[in-house]
Amino acid sequence: MWADRRLLDLFDVDHPIVQAPMAGATNPELVATVCEQGALGSFGAASTAPEKLREIILQIRERTERPFNINLFSAHTEEFDRSARPGQALQATLESFHDEFGLDAVPEPAPMFGPAEEQLDVLIEASVPVISFHFGVTAETVVRAKQNGARVLCSATTVAEAGLLEQAGVDAIIAQGAEAGGHRGTFDGPWTQALIGSMALVPQIVDAVRVPVIAAGGIMDGRGLVASLALGAAGVQIGTAFLACAEAPVASAWRQRLFDAGADQTRVTEALSGKPARGIVNRYVSTVEELGEPLLPYPAQYSLSRRLRKRAAEQEDADFMALWAGQGVGLAKSPAESPNSTIGAAEFVQQLITEAQALSRSLTDNA
Numbered sequence: 001m002w003a004d005r006r007l008l009d010l011f012d013v014d015h016p017i018v019q020a021p022m023a024g025a026t027n028p029e030l031v032a033t034v035c036e037q038g039a040l041g042s043f044g045a046a047s048t049a050p051e052k053l054r055e056i057i058l059q060i061r062e063r064t065e066r067p068f069n070i071n072l073f074s075a076h077t078e079e080f081d082r083s084a085r086p087g088q089a090l091q092a093t094l095e096s097f098h099d100e101f102g103l104d105a106v107p108e109p110a111p112m113f114g115p116a117e118e119q120l121d122v123l124i125e126a127s128v129p130v131i132s133f134h135f136g137v138t139a140e141t142v143v144r145a146k147q148n149g150a151r152v153l154c155s156a157t158t159v160a161e162a163g164l165l166e167q168a169g170v171d172a173i174i175a176q177g178a179e180a181g182g183h184r185g186t187f188d189g190p191w192t193q194a195l196i197g198s199m200a201l202v203p204q205i206v207d208a209v210r211v212p213v214i215a216a217g218g219i220m221d222g223r224g225l226v227a228s229l230a231l232g233a234a235g236v237q238i239g240t241a242f243l244a245c246a247e248a249p250v251a252s253a254w255r256q257r258l259f260d261a262g263a264d265q266t267r268v269t270e271a272l273s274g275k276p277a278r279g280i281v282n283r284y285v286s287t288v289e290e291l292g293e294p295l296l297p298y299p300a301q302y303s304l305s306r307r308l309r310k311r312a313a314e315q316e317d318a319d320f321m322a323l324w325a326g327q328g329v330g331l332a333k334s335p336a337e338s339p340n341s342t343i344g345a346a347e348f349v350q351q352l353i354t355e356a357q358a359l360s361r362s363l364t365d366n367a
């Protein structure tokens with residue numbers, strides 16, 4: 001069915017499709033549903049405590065015997081500066097938002113992710129079939145992660161990063177274009193220089209490395225899949241489109257924004273987490289950006305809004321959530337017969353495959 005078998009053989013899957021790991025927006029149900037369709041389901045574990053991660057892996061294995069991927073942002077816990085405090089304007093803004101929601105004091109900055117070293121131990125002990133990283137990975141970590149046979153992947157946002165990852169020994173590289181939703185994987189150099197669209201990034205990385213390249217960013221349907229393969233990618237990693245699927249554990253208000261937003265309503269911002277990430281602009285993001293005050297480093301900046309975001313999710317208020325989404329958001333699928341309802345992940349994977357095959361045939365027929 002697929003001419004390029006590199007990812008199929010690497011992961012032991014039927015289709016060159018990876019459902020992106022999305023910390024806080026994936027669950028065993030979504031992962032296993034995708035795996036059962038012969039694609040690679042991924043769980044975003046950056047914010048999952050090691051004990052909980054063990055349970056998640058068991059829950060995935062209860063639902064599927066097929067290979068799956070677990071992702072950490074990094075194999076090393078981010079350094080956390082306990083003395084960092086928000087500036088006056090940011091503090092006052094956060095207090096006024098807390099007042100609006102009837103919340104008490106703005107929380108002190110606190111660590112949010114990891115401990116990454118223990119999370120990775122859990123993945124290795126459990127012989128997780130595929131382990132991916134987002135903010136770079138060292139050769140030592142790749143060797144460690146592979147010790148029980150895992151395939152190891154990592155995102156790159158420039159050709160130079162892809163070269164570093166190849167040297168580190170990864171099995172495949174995710175070329176994350178500027179269109180992508182969620183955090184930028186940039187780990188080497190300024191992120192503002194690493195906002196390279198997939199159409200330009202993917203073929204340049206393909207030409208620069210020998211390992212398979214997985215295109216990510218803006219791929220929403222069979223057209224994006226075929227285009228990525230034409231650029232030389234061995235497969236695709238898709239986030240935003242899976243976020244809109246029924247199994248994804250996202251608040252209804254977030255999902256509704258996915259259906260309502262157009263490509264011009266997202267932007268890469270550091271305002272939410274302290275690291276660049278693409279999401280739909282809402283009141284929280286635009287207000288914090290307009291303050292023009294220096295932000296706290298990641299993840300301290302992210303931790304400042306944790307109570308607000310929790311309360312906003314409970315109250316389905318999309319103006320105070322982290323509405324991560326990519327520029328492809330205007331193509332988020334809802335079944336034609338009932339607009340704004342959700343499509344299941346299994347149906348979505350099948351649509352991708354059917355569309356891609358029909359499109360490939362039509363391109364050849366017309367040649």
Ligand SMILES: Cc1cc2nc3c(=O)[nH]c(=O)nc-3n(C[C@H](O)[C@H](O)[C@H](O)COP(=O)(O)O)c2cc1C
Pocket residue numbers: 020021022023025044045046071072073133134155176179180181182183216217218219237238239240241243324325326327328
């Ligand atoms: C809600 C959301 C959360 C994400 N979280 C992660 C994550 O935890 N780890 C990771 O490697 N990538 C994460 N990403 C980025 C994806 O891996 C991928 O690069 C991106 O979704 C591809 O672009 P697309 O959203 O246009 O499909 C996230 C993306 C989204 C939309």
